[in-house]
Structures are given as C-alpha cells and as structure tokens.
Amino acid sequence: MTDDVPAQSLMLPVLLRPVISDLEKTDVAAAQTLRAALVKVENVHPGFTHDLVLGLVKKADLSINMNEALLRLQGQVADTDSEYRLRRAEEPFQELNRRSSLLKKILSRIPDEITDRRAFLDTIKEIASAIKKLLDVVNEIAGYIPGSTGKQALEQRKRDFVRYSKKFSTTLKEYFREGQPSAVFASALYLIHQTNLMIVTIKNKCE
Template structure:
C-alpha cells in the first residue's frame, strides 16, 4: 500500500498514532512538538498517506510484522477526545451531544479486536455499535438545524449519506465474517466507519465554527 491508496487506515495514522505521540512530546518540549506537528500536517495535506508510508517504512526496517488495521483500531480506543480537529467547540447541547456520540461510537468500535473471537461478547458489541450508530445519526439531525444556508445543509446531508452507506457495508461485512471468519475485513470496515464519523465532525466544524 502506498500514498493515495483508498484505505481508511492511511487517514487515521495521523490522528490516532502520530498526534498522541506529539502531545506527549509537548509536555517536555513544546517548540519541538509544534514544529513536528506543523511539518507533518503540511506534508500530509499535500501528500495524503505520507504518515502511513512513514510508519510502515519504520516497521519494515525493523522487520516487524504488524497488522496496521487491527493496530489502528486498538489505538483508537486510547485516543483522548481533545484533538480539536474532530471536536466541536460550540457550547450548545446539540454540538456537545454530537461530540459525545461520535466519541462513544469510535470507542466501541475500538474494542472489536479484543472481542471478535468471543462470539457471545462480540454479538453484544454489535448491538452496542448499532445503537451507537443510531444515536450518532440522531445527534447529526439535531445539529443540522444550526447549519446556515442550503449549501452547508447539503454538505452535511451528503456526509450523512456516506456514513449510512458505510454503516450498511459494515453490517454486510459482519454477515460475511460469521460465514468466512475474515477478521481483517471487519477491522477495515470499522476503520471506514471511524473515518466517516471524523468526516461528519469536520463538516460540522467547517459550517458552524
């Protein structure tokens, strides 16, 4: 996989792996952390997937065999929701509720690698995911009323449709998993859902803040 590949893991390496590392560095050296963050963000904006290739290159040099899809999904569970890129700052209840629902869905999805091999536990997790998806969509509908102008509303509606499409794809992937046992396909589908959740948050921020 190289830069530009259509995979959700390429878009999640920066927020899920790199930014938490830089946040830890910031406690010791603010200038170094901010310089690295700015440089990596700039390169990633120009060459999407650069940070993914960078991390994979390090793993190859170390001759390490790591399932990046599974690893990114696990790491998502450790991400604090302080990353301003995917967090709404408006104080109204609708926006804060959307913050909570998006974080809750991503947290549940991050548990999949630990629970997928225990059928009864995983079935309960699937129910939680379905409920979290519905609650997120309800929260998006509440926020939609705050978005000014038809263009902004259409942009959010398009994001919502994309999210629903990948939610259905996730459901179909689960059906295939119980037939064929391909866990990695479930990890990838879950990462797509996380990415789509992030894109909803980015869209709302761009139209309302």
C-alpha cells in the first residue's frame, strides 16, 4: 500500500474544509472563494492540498505523522462532510450515512487507544461489527440502483472495501507481532477512503 493515497484524498475534506467553515462564520465570500479555488485545483491536480500542507509542515520544521493526524481529525468531521453523505430520504440511505459515520469515528479512536491493549482489542471488535453492518446496508441499497452498470460499479466498490478490510485485519496482526502503529494508521485511512468512494459511487448512480 502507498501511504500517501488516502492522505491525499482526505487532506481537503478532513483538514482544510473545517478551517474554511470557520472562516465562513466571519467572511462568507472569502470562504466560498477559497473553497471553490481549492476544489478546482484539487480536481485538476489531485494531491495538491496534500502537497501544500506537507510543504508548510516541512517549512516550519515540524515532525508530524500525517496519517495519525488525519485519523484523529476524521472523528471530528465524520458527521458534517456533505460530500460523503447521501441526501436521499429513504431509510437505507440514511442508515448508510449513520453506519459510515460511525465506522469513521471508531477508526479515528485508534491513535488514542492503540497503546492500551484491552481498549484496542475492544475497538477492533467494534470496527469488525461496524464493517459488517455497513456492508449489510450497502447490499440493501444495491436494489435502489438502476441499471446493470450502476450495480456493477457498486459491486466493485464493495469488493475493494472488503479487500481493504482484510488488509486492515492483516495489518493489525502484524502490529501485534511487531508493535509498529504507523502501518495501522495508514490502513485505517485506506478503510475511510474506501468508505468515501462507496458513498460517492452511490451518489453518482442514484441521486
């Protein structure tokens, strides 16, 4: 796995959008202009915001585990990022909003709990349960997606999510053998990234 991939995708929604939202309270026009500019440049040059933030961190001569930082911050924005929330009112769609938000919040606790073996083992059980319940509701939503192409796209996203869930499990086993948390942080971000991709696919196919 390349650790930068989920960090690149999450830098804008997890780190920068909340800052822009705070700016919006005092200067709506400036916040909207900044948000539009960042979204535009990110679409044209994926990873720009990631490189920008890392450049600033390097310039300030700071030592930050960016995967850990993004994982911690994810818990604060899981309920508020509209890009990764479904608007349809039917219960399965709203349930997926709840399930995806809950999974992200549980994953965001990993940095605080990983050094407490008992607490971390309990968290791992919560993650496994959250993953199963999320997949259950995705299966239900598949019935709402029109056409075989849309269903196939969601099925592929679901397979990717399952694959990264298994990689996360493997990474946990390696952590308990070797005691290196960085790989766990990166793997957790991959799960969040795959969750977001699944939400976006559903939005594109049936909203």
